[in-house]
Amino acid sequence: MQAPLRSEEAVAVDAVKAIDVIAEVVRDARPGEIPARLCAVAVKLLPVVGASVSLRCNGIPVRLGASSAEASYLAEVQATLGDGPWRYASRAGTPVLACDLTSGRDVYRWPMFAHQVTAAGVQAVYSMPLGDDSVTVGTLDLYRDTPGELTEPELRRALLVAAVMTLALTALPREENGSGGREPWLGGLATEHDEVYQAIGMIMAQLGIDADEAVARLRARAFAQDRTALEVAHDVVSRRERLDVG
Structure with missing residues (x-):
């Protein structure tokens, strides 16, 4: 045994x-x-x-x-x-x-x-x-x-x-992009979240507020609508929604 x-x-x-x-x-x-x-x-x-x-x-x-x-x-x-x-x-x-x-x-x-x-x-x-x-x-x-x-x-x-x-x-290396060059592999994974930060910039401009307040407004709108911040950000960037109204 x-x-x-x-x-x-x-x-x-x-x-x-x-x-x-x-x-x-x-x-x-x-x-x-x-x-x-x-x-x-x-x-x-x-x-x-x-x-x-x-x-x-x-x-x-x-x-x-x-x-x-x-x-x-x-x-x-x-x-x-x-x-x-x-x-x-x-x-x-x-x-x-x-x-x-x-x-x-x-x-x-x-x-x-x-x-x-x-x-x-x-x-x-x-x-x-x-x-x-x-x-x-x-x-x-x-x-x-x-x-x-x-x-x-x-x-x-x-x-x-x-x-x-x-x-x-x-530590992972860069990988080939479609044009034959090399780019950070993390960049492709975060692409859809680029809209979140674009939306934050738009909210800052619309309301004249700083980034922290813009993030808080984005989160509040998402929570009120039972949506994710990413979903609301997409609508802000595509100009289907403005956070200075409603």
Whole structure:
């Protein structure tokens, strides 16, 4: 009979298995495909139904990838509200685990966030910071459809995926563009969010306000209409909506 593994051996074996899964999923991927594929890895390795990765920016975070359309929507909900575990994880540089958004401490801490995500079928959210001890560049957000805590092995796997994601965001090479030149691969992922910042500029000009106030107005309009900030921004840029009326 094989002797049971010591705790440190078990940790090493689990890490090797997780790395094997990561390697398999990202094999042959172009740089721009890596964020979404790593989100898919997180769903394979953890008791979650979705994952998304967002880049920390002034104002509204930029979604770079997600494991599904549902996870993408949840990332946009967080960006629209401007609150939730991701905000605290990106500021503190440590994991923030909202293990039960149906009752108790997490609901009181983030009431509107809890209301929005539970309406979308999510009952727990775990936010992993991306970066190092000196700077946080974004978050990996994990969505679960039942309340529950992550076990120690699960948290280690989540942090491992976050570490690989950080490496991807900071160290992957440039890739070829259609004209034969080379361009930052992150640029293509953030294209639709360019409209958000264009809309913020338009709102600043229309209302004579600064960027922070313009972001707040955009979020307020989105929340009032039960839409995402990205959706409202698209209408502002296409001149179907003005925030100085209504």
